[in-house]
Amino acid sequence: MKYFVRTSLLAFALFSHPALCLGQDAASAPVLPSIDFNRDVRPILSNHCFQCHGKDADAREANLQLDVRSVAIEMLAIVPKHPDESSIVARITSDDQDERMPPASANKPLSEKQIAILKQWISEGANYEEHWAFQKVVRPETPTLAAASQPDAAWCRNEIDTFILQRLTAESLHPSPQAEKAVLIRRLYQDLLGLLPTVTETDHFLEDTSPDAFEQLVDRLLHSPHYGERWGRHWLDQARYADSNGYTIDSPRVMWPYRDWVINALNTDMPFDQFTITQLAGDLLPDATKSQKVATGFHRNTMINEEGGVKPDQFRHEALIDRVNTTGAVWLGLTVGCAQCHSHKFDPISHDEYYQFYAFFNGAADTNNVGETVEVREDEMFGWSETLQTHLQELQDLQQEQIAVAKNSPAQPMLAELPWNWQAAKVTAVRASGSSILKIDEDGSLLVKSEPAANDSLSMTVELPKIDDTANQITAVRLRTLTHASLPSNGPGTAGNGNFILTDIALKQGSAESRFVQAWADHSQSDYPVDNAIDGRSNTGWSINVNGAQVALGTRMNAPHTAIFRLAQPVILSATPLVVVLKHELNMNYLVGHFALDLSTASVVLETPGDESLTRLTEIKHRINELEELLPGKGNGVRQMVINELEKPPETFVLTRGDFLHPDREHGALALGIPATLNIAEIKPTFSSRLDLARWLVSRENPLTARVTVNRIWARYFGRGLVETENDFGFQGTPPSNSALLDWLAAEFMESGWSLKHLHRLIVTSAVYRQSSEQNPDADATLAVIDPSNRFLSRQNRIRVEAEIVRDMAAAAAGLLTEKVGGPGNYLPQPDGIYDFTQNKKDWPTSTGANRYRRTMYTMFYRSAPYPLLSTFDAPDFSTVCTMRVRSNTPLQSLTVANDPLFTDLAKGLAKRIINTAAATSDTDRCVEMFRLCLTRTPDMTELNLLLNFHSRELSRFTSNPADAGSFVNQSDTMPTAAQLAAWTSVARTLFNTDEFVSRN
DSSP: OOOOOOOOHHHHHHHHOHHHHTTOOGGGOOOOOOOOIIIIIHHHHHHHTHHHHSSOGGGOSTTOOTTSHHHHHHTTSOOTTOGGGOHHHHHHHOSOTTTOSSOGGGTOOOOHHHHHHHHHHHHTTOOOOOOGGGSOOOOOOOOOOOTTTOTTGGGOOSHHHHHHHHHHHHTTOOOOOBOOHHHHHHHHIIIIISSOOOHHHHHHHHHOOOTTHHHHHHHHHHTSHHHHHHHHHHHHHHTTOOSBOOTTTOOBOOOHHHHHHHHHHHHTTOOHHHHHHHHHHGGGSTTOOHHHHHHGGGGGOSOOOOSTTOOHHHHHHHHHHHHHHHHIIIIIOOOGGGGSSSSOSSSSOOHHHHHHHHHTTTTBOOOSSSOSEEEEOGGGGSOOOHHHHHHHHHHHHHHHHHHHHHHHSOOOOOGGGSOOOOEEOEEEEEEESSSOOEEEOTTSOEEEOSOOOTTOEEEEEEEOOOSSTTOOEEEEEEEEEOOOTTSGGGOSBSSTTSOOEEOEEEEEETTEEEOEEEEEESOOBTTBOGGGGGSOOSSOOEEOOGGGSOOOTTOOOOOOEEEEEEEEEEEEOOSSOEEEEEEOOSSTTOOBOEEEEEEEOOSGGGGSTTHHHHHHHHHHHHHHHHHHHTSOOOOOOEEEEOOOBOSSOOOOOOBGGGOTTOBOGGGOOOOOOOOGGGOOOOOOTTTOOHHHHHHHHTSTTOSSHHHHHHHHHHHHHHSSOSSSOTTOOSTTSOOOSSHHHHHHHHHHHHHTTSOHHHHHHHHHTSHHHHBOOSOOTTTHHHHHHHOTTOTTOSSOOOEEOOHHHHHHHHHHHTTOOOOOOSSSOBOOOOOTTTTTTSSSOOOOOOOOGGGGGSOGGGBOOOSSSOOHHHHHTTOOOOSSOOSSOOOOOOHHHHHHHHHOHHHHHHHHHHHHHHHHHOSOSSHHHHHHHHHHHHHSSOOOHHHHHHHHHHHHHHHHHHHHOHHHHHHHHTOOSOSSOHHHHHHHHHHHHHHHTSTTTTEEO
16 A cells, blocks of 8 residues: 655755756746646546545545545645645656556546646645635626727627636637527527428518517517427436336336426426426425325336335335435436445545435335326326416407408408309319328319328429419319219218318418408308318317218218308418318318319409408417317326325434445434535425425525536527536536636526526527537637637537437428427337347337327337337437436437438428429529528528439439339339439438438537
8 A cells, every 4th residue: 555755855856847857958848827726636636536535435545535625734744835845746747657546547647737736836835715606696796898998899699698708818819700590590499499481481580670579589489389398308308207117018107297397397397496306206296286296206207116025115225316316416416326335435424424315305205116106187287377377368259359340341242142253273282291192183073092101291383374464363262072983882072971070271372371351151051150160279170971961871972062162361362372171180080082173263262351350360260279279188087107205204324335235224314414525504304305305406595507407408599508517517527617607607596586597598599509610710729729629608609409409300301291290198109129139029019100200209019029110329328317418429310310200201302392382483493492491591502402403303303213103212203203302302301311410610
């Protein structure tokens, strides 16, 4: 065993003088700035010394404790202001390998710079400081930057920028210019919603020249229900949320109500202190509500071992250990789990303190099964917020006013009696959202040719030759439902009795959708009036029966019918094609099976009485329906696991080496407690509980929670936190790159009432967030030396988005993404055989219809065999807490996007969207539209020519090989042809596979 010894003045001079150590003359010796213990010294001691000379007495060598100043001085390892008399200096500079510290076996040699820092620190008095993260948060003064002395001062937009600019100036760096507007809107959508902006949304932002256009966009996105989904996914990583029990059997479990609670809490901007308390101790709140109990699912996300022979005490202990370690990681940013078996080797957390913390959770009534549950329905998870309730009530009041206006207006003529001057629509292209195949008959009518899929939407691209120079608008659409021998009971619907239910009819021109204000039909089934087809709801529709009467089973339905739909505003004819969409979302296989479309250019409809009130009423109805559609349906109740407290919690003992079979009863039971180093007010063990712990975690006395939380959010926006080791704020963690900014953000977060949306808005409206991520060629040489990894943020960082967002962006670009928020999980398509190698084979009933295109975060997640796409793009398995995902860029990711049937399906959807509903008819315009749907910006000429040439080659290849085209897109040779669809699918697949698509610039 090696011991520290005192050295002579001569030995110190030989070993420690920088000029002699580095082989330099004294004149060239480096002059170091004033030493800061936390910034300069503690990382050296923590990484190189504390493992053997730290807090863990069992691992301590030579009985030397360097983490305590008084002990280090007493042992003469450190003699303040006298490095020549400090044995630590002799040992770290010794040429004798038996004396040298750290020993060669540790494989952690000190650099010459680190040795110089330690010497200078001792020369300056060897002052210790409390670890920066354990000091109470104090709001620092905002830097004052005078324009005269700081040429970049005008760059700053809010307080964040002043701290960033101060650090950049100190490093002789300059900020980058603001990114282009197309980049900014894409960045905001990806960061706040995890989605892409539509072309219309992008154009609106690009054309908006108001000075606060960016801030207005931020506010709109923060109020989107998809904000809660995006940031809820980050939180669910920390909550180790999954839909199965884990281990080898890995049975499914119901935990989605907890997931929905998180989404709703974030959307309503629940204060983070309340968010914390409710999840950790919602069951202990006075008169706890069902919602508060559901929130305790945070700590029921622990795994359940269903294998035979598992001891109840063992399961309970493992669940409690998981909760302790997760709580420490999520709120404290500490590796408290290192103290489970012994005192922490680096951080000041003793073995005893670990089990005092454990005692807070020891009162939970856990068993190795489902245990305590509450019954929940979907609609209960998304109660309207007070603001939303007020807005909804205002809309409903306004609706009643407009109804009264419409009723009191002069009687309108029957729509059927108006001089419409109908013209048969020429259908040039058709598309079905599901597996239905539409055929255009010789007479121009359309016929469903195969067994239709449930909830199909049928899209028809239509043309109408102008009658005269003034006929440049469309004012109404007529739908003629027709019988056909190939349909059940002669039709006109595809249902077994020949009926149909049309839930909605839409007229689109490019990305713009026009609304219908009036509807008339020659017949409607009772409770299914034609008005239902324009009310914007997916749970109502227009339907028919034969002559309005019920008929005996087997009676042939052979009556055609007519419906007229009048537009709220005329649609001006242009080069952009018109698309009529018939939606069927209510019942399975209730499609309009044979029909024809007519269009009217008559202007007389513009002059009918009551137009203004009817138009306003329709707009209000659509807004109400849009809000209501965001809510899940009531559905049947399910039971979710929750936390429940025992009436008398068991005693807690230190577990020797962390083994639940070996409690240390000799030293007695432990009181509840927090590690002393966190400088807290004493928690009284006589009445303390999880609720007390939760309240302390979000108190101003806790130095960690606010820092850890703002740092984690900062990291999501910039690729790394101000503290790069965002999961370790202890001695082994990296010091903040901007400690003043970190503390200012933490203080601002708490003083804002723990508002997460306030924090998000503050960050994304800053100038540092808006910077371009492109490197400045003029500054590259300087940056390579001063800040090669961009820690000081002289530009924005480029980030590969998470697994879920990659697929969601592709679905959004294809126009297929279902925006329903919350509810039970779905089953995305995945390769066969995923569960063949698991102990307990599982069903995977692939979702159909709209559920097939829900956001990826709702996908059923089994811990034993995670969804392949998620694993490929670095999603964790959620067996334990994940505070930060590791990012990789591998060939397998590109191969997945190129070849996974999931992405091929989405690429085909994008191709259909471009062929049938794009804003232009030429291949050039289609390429531009597809490029913008995927990458937001407009392609340059080089990019455009590459895509056009690629499309031309693919079209030629598939035209020459129709069998390949048909098998590739699984479509027969209808409009569009299989070759056309296959070629555009190849282009879409290529765009999905670009680095720019999967990155946030």
